[in-house]
Amino acid sequence: MNPADLPSCRSSVSFQSVFGPLDLNAEHPLATGGDRHIFQHPHVPSLLVKVMDMRARAIYLEARPFKRWYKQYQRESAYRVYLNEISEYVTTTTRPSGVWQVPMARILGVAQTTLGLGLLVEKITDPAGNIAPTVADLAKQGKVDGRFFGQLDEFFADLADAHVVLHDVSASNIACGRNADGKQGLYLIDGFGVLPLVPLYAWSKSLNRKRIARKYKEMRESLEKRIQDADSA
Numbered sequence: 001m002n003p004a005d006l007p008s009c010r011s012s013v014s015f016q017s018v019f020g021p022l023d024l025n026a027e028h029p030l031a032t033g034g035d036r037h038i039f040q041h042p043h044v045p046s047l048l049v050k051v052m053d054m055r056a057r058a059i060y061l062e063a064r065p066f067k068r069w070y071k072q073y074q075r076e077s078a079y080r081v082y083l084n085e086i087s088e089y090v091t092t093t094t095r096p097s098g099v100w101q102v103p104m105a106r107i108l109g110v111a112q113t114t115l116g117l118g119l120l121v122e123k124i125t126d127p128a129g130n131i132a133p134t135v136a137d138l139a140k141q142g143k144v145d146g147r148f149f150g151q152l153d154e155f156f157a158d159l160a161d162a163h164v165v166l167h168d169v170s171a172s173n174i175a176c177g178r179n180a181d182g183k184q185g186l187y188l189i190d191g192f193g194v195l196p197l198v199p200l201y202a203w204s205k206s207l208n209r210k211r212i213a214r215k216y217k218e219m220r221e222s223l224e225k226r227i228q229d230a231d232s233a
Helices: 005-009 015-019 054-062 065-071 077-094 135-140 146-161 205-232
Strands: 036-040 047-052 107-113 116-122 174-178 184-188
Touching: 015 107, 047 077, 047 107, 077 107, 077 116, 135 174, 135 205, 146 184, 146 205
Parallel strands: none
Antiparallel strands: 036 047, 047 116, 107 116, 174 184
């Protein structure tokens, strides 16, 4: 959340209005990912609320008996993803890396909502204040060119320098817009955190850098192919 927001609304913002309980029953999600719905925070314009899509999770686990079996012993249940993301955010934004500001949407904490526990994150916006488009959105609109790929090269280099561990390198997980401080750029909004039982990429910055480079190469080639197909259509 932008600290500049606080003086103007200090009298109206309370702990409960930020951290809940938040009533999301009548709200429509701004976006939906593989296992989460993303809502505008009802009281703070610079925040989003991510809540778990329990139905999608149940369908996913139904087709994976072994994963369903061992996940029943995880005390945090579906919300383990919150711990993974918070841990990665804290780890990468507090260690010296040479990156002045890690290009990630900031995490504020968790809130109680009528749809379950929600993760409060910084909203990356377009010039009108709406949720910012992702790189995947821009590619569909024909707005990804050589200059933009240069920005992506720098973005992934910064993530590697900061030793951010990614488990899903996807154009849908990168937003292009302004953060709560008004700074324009590319921001990681999802797909980060350590998942494997043996966290090799968290232990080794060199291995993590190589993996990011490999996954980014695959993502870039996919984007370039999409652009070529659109030009030839």
